[in-house]
Amino acid sequence: MSTVGTETIEGFSSSREIAQSARDRLRAGSVVVLLAALTAIPLVANDYWLNAVLIPFLIMSLTALGLNLLMGYAGQASLGSGGFMSVGAYATYNLLLRLPELPLPVSLLLGGVISGLVGVIAGLPSLRIKGFYLVASTLATQFLLEWLFNQYGWFSNYSTSSSISAPRLAFLGHDLSSPTGRYLLTLATVVVVTATAVRLVRSQTGRTWMAIRDMDTAASVIGVPVSAGKLKAFFVSSLVIGIAGALWAFAYLGTVDARSFNLDRSFQVMFAIIIGGMGSISGNFLGAAFMIFLPILLDHLGSGVFGGAIDPGQLENFQKALFGALIVWFLIKEPRGLAALLSRAWTQLVSRINR
């Protein structure tokens, strides 16, 4: 019994492969254009856009990608994302602090690997527990990790407040601590990880994961290595989420403590992939945009339109209620997420142009 989303992945079916390759070329073209645009953004965007909107959006997308690999592809739901982010952040911090000779990308990757290994341990119960009970068991990981980093001063180099802050971010002699530097670091990481993830889900590993997701009992009967597949999914997912956590700590906030990675963060990531679309790469970006942009947009609209006229407390509570209502509305209206919605729009657009 699969409890998580079971929609098929675009392009998975072999009968569409020819059409797919044409679409791929088109897409590759737009990806190049998009990347150029994203790289050029610091030329036009101010600090606010970089620091408060785009950087968190990119990192949230990466976190969502990590969870989507586990949940959307391998069918293992988890509410431990915040915990894995904190492992990545604290591990990277300690690597940067204690092994300063390592280049930044290596520290980031190693921090991710450590998070991935923790993910494997946290994933062990998945070999026996399924569905919603598994979600509940990942909460143990979430709370245990939050406690761990708050409790033991070693992880934060005995700072008075158990918080960690980024040592100088530099790579190949370039200082990356400016908003532009941090943005480009984040963008580069997101591009590299996303490209790798796309290759991975189209490989044998990805097919194993989808077999597990769609029917794990059946998959094991026909000889799919279910246990290894699940643990691998936990490893890769936690690795990606760990890297995202390190970026969240150092490229976005600068100084954090474990509470930045609490259960609310895990919920936020889960919302991002359910709203964006499970089992879809683009869905991560769409879902992250929904979760990061929408509250900010509501806030700006609220203070712009009603500022001064309505009691600010009422306004804030109204925004919260509205945000909740929009989430519910999307879940009801679009079961397959924003990715499917846009995919339909795209297909319609293409067919109209072709005509």
Added chain:
Amino acid sequence: MSLWKQKRIVSKAVGLAALALSAAVGTSVSAEEAKTQYFPLATFRVGAYASSGIPVWAGEIDYFRYINEVEGGINGIKLVWDECETNWEVEKGVECYERVKAGKNGSPVPIFLPHGDPISKALTEKSVADKIPLVTIAYGRTEAIDGRVFPYSFPVVFSFWSEASSAVNFIAEKVGGKDKLKGLKIATVYHDSPYGKETQVPLAHLAKTYGFEDIQIPVPHPGNEQSAQWAKIRQLKPDWVFLRGWGVMTPVAIKTAAKVGFPVDHIIGGIWSGSEEDVRPAGAVGKGYLAITPFPAGANFEIHQKLKKYILDKGLSDLKDPKSFGSVYYNSGVDEAIVAVEAIRTAQAHFGVRPINGEEAQWGLEHLDLSEKRLAEIGATGLQQPLKLSAKDHEGGGAGKVLQWDGEKWNVVSNGWVKSDRDLLLPLIYERAAAYAREKGITPRDATN
């Protein structure tokens, strides 16, 4: 895969948000507004801590209105403010800071009040880069007292270390002198978070100095169930309990203490466990509870009479519940506003009467001198302690009053302001600041100029 779609959604969102932004800022730039002082307020009106925050903004806004309405602004420069909701979350706090830091309609940001311990920590370095001083009254990083390492962080008035030390000194006052502290058991029941742990180092140091036994009992967040912690207290039988809570933890602690029969008049709440919002939900068992605070409650200070006459009675107050007038949190807002206004005034005296930017306000803060005389002029005698800041001392005060809850309101029971042992603790604080500077590669400023 379809990153193209992402581009579309991004551009769409960018467009929409830009629209919203222009709507937000679009209230035409008039010539008059360039002569106003912008003062953004980070607030939390939603979420678990909103009840603590709402009276604070009321105190702040009421004082700002008073300055504008009665005094015609700070030397004629009127204050304008807008709010940004942080939910008391780091991420939203950072977003607010980034949103307001460039100023508004040409008026710069003089001071940012983060209103939240984790937010203030996340902004420590950003504020240096942007040259905007963070004023964190009775919270924030204690080491930031050393302004040579932390030029833009101002844990003004009463740091957590001073809080702990003053609490111990109050106990000494009660038992008849510091020499009587020897052999006492003082248990600190704290919110298990970075904030809660801040007092472990100073208390250990003070315990060694005075010879009392220092017991530390953590309460996990949010603190809505504490039977285990108080069973332990019943077993260890401390003479005093120092309660450092936040939010729901405080009333639950008071109630659970009553359940195990610990005398409530031997519990001293910390700064964030000492408001009406903390004791009222505890009900009758809270009667006799003590709290140390830099914001003594009361509506009889001179400034309150002015606020009542010119703001409350004219219906200009931001307070929704008039009962909160003169409450601890309301007064903390008034305190914060006084410090901010006086720092701007000091900066104006040096740089000229005009809207002040962050760098100038930083100078103003480091040269702030709230003497008894100045406090009397403001009408804040007894409400705010005398305060003198410098580059080497971003705290300045370091004393608190102890209040006791009589079931209806707070009464001051300490002998005036209870001073902390700043001379004893400052070397330790400087040491920690120096360690921070080493870790981050900061060269401390020369404090002589």
Added chain:
Amino acid sequence: MSFFIETLVGGLLAGVMYSLVAIGFVLVFKASGVFNFAQGSMVLCAALTFVTMRDKGIDFWLAAPITLTVMVLIAIAVERVVLRPLVNRPQITLFMATLGVSFVIEGLAQIVMGASVHELDLGIVDTPIEIGGVQVSQFDLVAAGTAGILVVALSIFFNKTRVGIALRAIADDPQAALSIGIRLQTLWQIVWGVAGFVSLVAGLLWGARQGVQFALTLVVLKALPVLIIGGFTSITGAIVGGLIVGAGDSLAEIYLGSLLGGSVSTWFAYVLAVAFLLIRPAGLFGEAPIERI
């Protein structure tokens, strides 16, 4: 030894408080298969509605039925507007939808009733009494008694009344139940209404314990491990799970906490729950779903 017993008893009584919240989850889960995260905000909403009326001077015996009506209406609205359109969706989607609902309830409740902290006095004395040398809180004893009465009432409701029997039929085999003419949607609404009632009871007792404030919503975090241990579908399980979690947390905080540095109760219940799951994947009293290929 008496310290151990006191800690244990304190923990068990706290556990009953968790059970009270957990029962609300079990009811909804049995009927609609949803883990209703909004139960926490319903507890807050109930307590807030009640205390706001009490503060306005409305009599207890009038405030209680009005609050109950409000809660039942909210519960029915959630069922109709949110859950019915989401039927047959993955469980995690339903769960996240109820999280969205909790934002709506919390936001609206605070718009209408404000964000201040209220004291709630139910008139229950809370001085400790000694029973055989062990100190026990009177308030907690009353709470435990209330929980007991609630469980008995609910089991009578589910075992003896027509509605209850129909509900069990649905839980056993929805297709068969539908084919013999049981009206599913009416039943859902009844159960959601009862869940609203349970959240009122939980809201009052928790509100009296810690004051009526936003933090009431956080009680769900402790109800979750209770459910995992007891099983999502059993009221008895909720009680037993609550006792295990309450006692476990208290003892762990004292004995494990002194080894590890405290605050272990943030995760102890969850780790305990995982341990239970590894032995019995459907909880102590839960029913394991049968897998068909």
